[in-house]
Amino acid sequence: xxxxxxxxxxxxxxxxxxxxxxxxxxxxxxxxxxxxxxxxxxxxxxxxxxxxxxxxxxxxxxxxxxxxxxxxxxxxxxxxxxxxxxxxxxxxxxxxxxxxxxxxxxxxxxxxxxxxxxxxxxxxxxxxxxxxxxxxxxxxxxxxxxxxxxxxxxxxxxxxxxxxxxxxxxxxxxxxxxxxxxxxxxxxxxxxxxxxxxxxxxxxxxxxxxxxxxxxxxxxxxxxxxxxxxxxxxxxxxxxxxxxxxxxxxxxxxxxxxxxxxxxxx
Numbered sequence: 001x002x003x004x005x006x007x008x009x010x011x012x013x014x015x016x017x018x019x020x021x022x023x024x025x026x027x028x029x030x031x032x033x034x035x036x037x038x039x040x041x042x043x044x045x046x047x048x049x050x051x052x053x054x055x056x057x058x059x060x061x062x063x064x065x066x067x068x069x070x071x072x073x074x075x076x077x078x079x080x081x082x083x084x085x086x087x088x089x090x091x092x093x094x095x096x097x098x099x100x101x102x103x104x105x106x107x108x109x110x111x112x113x114x115x116x117x118x119x120x121x122x123x124x125x126x127x128x129x130x131x132x133x134x135x136x137x138x139x140x141x142x143x144x145x146x147x148x149x150x151x152x153x154x155x156x157x158x159x160x161x162x163x164x165x166x167x168x169x170x171x172x173x174x175x176x177x178x179x180x181x182x183x184x185x186x187x188x189x190x191x192x193x194x195x196x197x198x199x200x201x202x203x204x205x206x207x208x209x210x211x212x213x214x215x216x217x218x219x220x221x222x223x224x225x226x227x228x229x230x231x232x233x234x235x236x237x238x239x240x241x242x243x244x245x246x247x248x249x250x251x252x253x254x255x256x257x258x259x260x261x262x263x264x265x266x
Contacts, residue, residue, distance in 0.1 A: 073129055 047053075069077035075096075083092045103109040244252075 073126060 071077050071080060080092045083095065087095065104111065
């Protein structure tokens with residue numbers, strides 16, 4: 001991600017341009033840190049728009065959207081506004097007529113046979129200005145507005161949209177990086193649980209192995225004791241049986257029969 005790389009590097013050495021619907025990275029004129037660029041802009045802004053700037057005597061230049069008002073097609077209206085308070089409403093017109101009469105009487109402006117061409121050219125010019133001029137001005141203004149939108153408005157709007165998306169992406173990257181500490185704690189706790197689980201499994205295995213060995217020894221001892229008991233019982237029984245003679249066996253049988261008869265009679 002461009003935003004993550006930009007945040008991690010701390011430099012904006014390239015700018016984004018949109019070409020055929022795709023964002024491309026174009027090297028900037030200078031590759032400097034953001035802090036340095038902001039500092040340079042603040043310095044320039046303070047010098048150009050600072051409080052020490054004499055805006056009254058040296059105002060900031062501005063291009064007019066519409067030309068200033070004129071009279072008679074070429075005389076600035078500001079001249080008439082300047083003379084109205086001093087000469088009255090008819091003063092500028094009288095001054096103009098007197099100036100025209102002066103230059104003609106002194107033959108500064110000599111009227112010859114070609115003056116008729118001047119009248120015809122002036123009439124045609126005024127006709128075009130007042131009849132064709134408004135339509136032509138509207139057409140040129142519309143074309144200028146379209147050129148202005150294509151050259152400035154739309155690229156600036158697209159650039160703003162692109163930069164807004166980049167800012168959102170940078171904010172998301174910052175938010176994601178801030179969550180890394182919680183993710184690290186969760187991973188650390190997960191590793192601890194895994195180690196605890198492995199420890200308990202090994203402890204259970206040791207317990208099972210030790211119990212198996214102890215059970216084995218207990219079983220061996222029980223088997224040995226049972227074998228000894230059975231051997232002792234068999235040896236005693238066989239010894240007792242061997243010690244009884246046939247005569248003793250007959251007498252014992254007779255005695256038992258007599259006791260049974262006695263018990264039966266009672």
